[in-house]
Amino acid sequence: MHVIFWKLLEMLVPPLKRIRHRKLMHHQALQLVKCVCSEIKSLDNSKANSILTGPFLLGAQNGISEIVKEILKSFPHSITFLDEENHSVFHLAAMYRHEKIFKIVHQQSEQFKISLSLLLDNRRNNILHLVGYKGCQDRLDLNPGAVLQMQRELQWYKEVEKFVLPQERKSKNSDGKTPLTIFNEEHHELVAHETQWIVSMATSCTVAASLIATVAFAAAITVPGGNNSNGLPIFSNRKSFIVFAVSDALALLSSITTVISFLSIFTSRYAVNDFLYALPNRLIIGLISLFLSVASLMIAFSSTIFLVVSQKNDRDSHTNNHIGLCTSYLVYLPSASSPP
Numbered sequence: 001m002h003v004i005f006w007k008l009l010e011m012l013v014p015p016l017k018r019i020r021h022r023k024l025m026h027h028q029a030l031q032l033v034k035c036v037c038s039e040i041k042s043l044d045n046s047k048a049n050s051i052l053t054g055p056f057l058l059g060a061q062n063g064i065s066e067i068v069k070e071i072l073k074s075f076p077h078s079i080t081f082l083d084e085e086n087h088s089v090f091h092l093a094a095m096y097r098h099e100k101i102f103k104i105v106h107q108q109s110e111q112f113k114i115s116l117s118l119l120l121d122n123r124r125n126n127i128l129h130l131v132g133y134k135g136c137q138d139r140l141d142l143n144p145g146a147v148l149q150m151q152r153e154l155q156w157y158k159e160v161e162k163f164v165l166p167q168e169r170k171s172k173n174s175d176g177k178t179p180l181t182i183f184n185e186e187h188h189e190l191v192a193h194e195t196q197w198i199v200s201m202a203t204s205c206t207v208a209a210s211l212i213a214t215v216a217f218a219a220a221i222t223v224p225g226g227n228n229s230n231g232l233p234i235f236s237n238r239k240s241f242i243v244f245a246v247s248d249a250l251a252l253l254s255s256i257t258t259v260i261s262f263l264s265i266f267t268s269r270y271a272v273n274d275f276l277y278a279l280p281n282r283l284i285i286g287l288i289s290l291f292l293s294v295a296s297l298m299i300a301f302s303s304t305i306f307l308v309v310s311q312k313n314d315r316d317s318h319t320n321n322h323i324g325l326c327t328s329y330l331v332y333l334p335s336a337s338s339p340p
Contacts, residue, residue: 030066037074045077053081060092065100072104079105079112087130090116094131094160097139097152102159117163124173131160132183134190147194147283150187150275157183158276184272195270198279202262205290209258212293216252219300240310244303251296254289261286 033055040048052071056078059067068089071078082088090113093101106113117127134140135156140149157179161169170178177185265282268274 026066030070033067033070037070041074048075049078049081052078053083056081057083057087057089057092060089060098060101061096063096063098063101065098065104068101069104072108076108079108079116086119086121088116088119091119091121091127091130094127094156095133095135097135097156113163118165118168123175126164126168126171126173126179128157128160128164128169128179129173129177129182131157132179132181132186134186147198147275147280150190150194150272151280153183153187153190154272154276187272191270191272191275194275198265198283201283202265202286205286206259206262209255209262209290209293212290212297213252213255213259216248216255216293216297216300219248219304220252238307238310240303240306244300244307247296247299247303251293251300254293254296257289258286258293261289 037052040051043051052075056068056071059065059071079089083092087095089101090105092098093105105116120126121130135153140152143149143152169180172178173182261282265279265286268279268282270279
């Protein structure tokens with residue numbers, strides 16, 4: 001019954017068949033790795049190392065954490081495997097920005113982490129030098145916003161920096177460059193591109209927020225229905241008017257918050273470290289407040305329409321009542337005045 005259900009579901013939703021096929025291939029590949037590892041255990045260390053080094057490092061390079069985890073589980077010493085450029089699994093995880101593999105290595109003993117962080121490749125790059133190079137474009141594209149790409153790169157650099165000894169943070173490679181120098185040079189174009197993007201975004205959102213603030217302020221001083229002789233709004237005793245007042249005030253405050261948030265972006269230095277917290281936080285606050293101002297303005301508009309329509313309906317009902325009373329009176333008057 002279970003098989004029939006899934007077959008029917010795959011016929012109704014064709015993408016599920018591809019997902020199921022990929023999951024099945026993934027499961028079979030993992031079972032194959034487990035089987036191979038169990039067979040290799042019977043070999044001596046030199047043969048086992050020659051067989052496992054390639055798949056282990058290739059899995060780390062491509063971010064296949066299950067293969068890396070299974071080989072490490074069966075052969076703990078595989079963490080010391082190196083490629084032709086003298087890169088370990090720790091270096092590859094940082095270079096290619098594979099967070100899961102980085103965490104797997106991080107869970108190993110402290111001695112392994114320290115020794116791997118001190119390891120230099122053929123160009124005398126330590127792990128902080130390597131993470132200073134720009135990540136692959138497919139890894140950068142995983143972040144939805146342009147400004148978040150630079151933030152992710154900075155987060156990786158700061159995280160790897162924790163595992164490096166203080167003296168290694170300023171060490172120079174064979175080209176005479178420190179890790180920070182490499183990071184700034186490699187990300188110069190990305191910083192320029194994201195600066196242009198965030199300025200363009202801030203400009204557009206500031207214009208939209210200014211228009212919303214203008215409309216909300218105008219609606220606040222010209223309330224629907226006008227004021228009575230005492231200066232109070234005519235519809236002040238209605239619930240829909242309270243909804244209008246609250247939503248209009250919220251639209252005004254949130255739009256002003258948006259303008260202030262994006263103006264603070266214009267005054268930023270656009271330094272590399274600004275992309276870590278300052279600029280992303282200001283952008284997120286500005287976008288959230290802009291969305292809130294638009295939603296509040298729509299609620300205020302809807303409540304105004306409801307007030308006007310309900311007032312018109314009340315007038316129509318009063319008019320119909322008067323016409324009904326007059327008609328009844330005209331019908332009743334001749335019958336009342338006629339003699340019995």
